[in-house]
Amino acid sequence: MRRHLLFLSLVISVSAAAAAAVASSAYEVLRSHGLPIGLLPKGVREFYIDDAGQFVAVLEASCTAKFESEVRYNASVSGTISPGQIAGLSGVAAQDLFLWFPVRAIRLDDPSSGIIHFDVGVVDKRYPLSLFEIPPDCSPVSAFVNAHLEGSRIAALVAESQSGELRYQLDQLHAQDAVL
Known part of the structure; x- marks a missing residue:
């Protein structure tokens, strides 16, 4: 010992x-x-x-x-x-x-x-x-600061991807209207 x-x-x-x-x-x-x-x-x-x-x-x-x-x-x-x-x-x-x-x-x-x-x-x-x-x-x-920064980054990416998806859907609607 x-x-x-x-x-x-x-x-x-x-x-x-x-x-x-x-x-x-x-x-x-x-x-x-x-x-x-x-x-x-x-x-x-x-x-x-x-x-x-x-x-x-x-x-x-x-x-x-x-x-x-x-x-x-x-x-x-x-x-x-x-x-x-x-x-x-x-x-x-x-x-x-x-x-x-x-x-x-x-x-x-x-x-x-x-x-x-x-x-x-x-x-x-x-x-x-x-x-x-x-x-x-x-x-x-602090873990809060790291989580907040990571959460802000994720929120920005989600918002960007959602607005991109919305733009795509609107473009598709306008394209259909133009064909009709």
């Missing part, structure tokens, strides 16, 4: 140390590319990177962090990191005027400017670099 407890405590210690090493390696990679470590939130469980700079960071769950605005992280964040930038980013969205925009890239042109750029497609969002000095706490995205 005593051996089992000793073994169990060793496994728990090794697991905790491995999780800390994974998180620190993710933040070390950001730092080594001249980027602030706060671009990834607390709670990185797994981190993989290849020689080309393509990476995947696996979080405990989807979550939201608060900076000047809210930033949502999926449970998996990926992209290609190079000095001063992350390109091909997926799994991150920034909120602006109650809308969520996917962040496609992040770049730091000049560290002395104190500004970091988020490419959200439509606009180039600028944030003070100081906001990203430490990894932020990240609140889990």
Whole structure:
């Protein structure tokens, strides 16, 4: 029994140390590319990177962090990191005027400017670099929010398909009227 407890405590210690090493390696990679470590939130469980700079960071769950605005992280964040930038980013969205925009890239042109750029497609969002000095706490995205977003998507698709079906039926009626 005593051996089992000793073994169990060793496994728990090794697991905790491995999780800390994974998180620190993710933040070390950001730092080594001249980027602030706060671009990834607390709670990185797994981190993989290849020689080309393509990476995947696996979080405990989807979550939201608060900076000047809210930033949502999926449970998996990926992209290609190079000095001063992350390109091909997926799994991150920034909120602006109650809308969520996917962040496609992040770049730091000049560290002395104190500004970091988020490419959200439509606009180039600028944030003070100081906001990203430490990894932020990240609140889990509630099941209600996920269900609401999924429900909204389904409702839009159903409405679109119903209006398409209605248009088809009306077109058929007009075609019959034209023949008669």
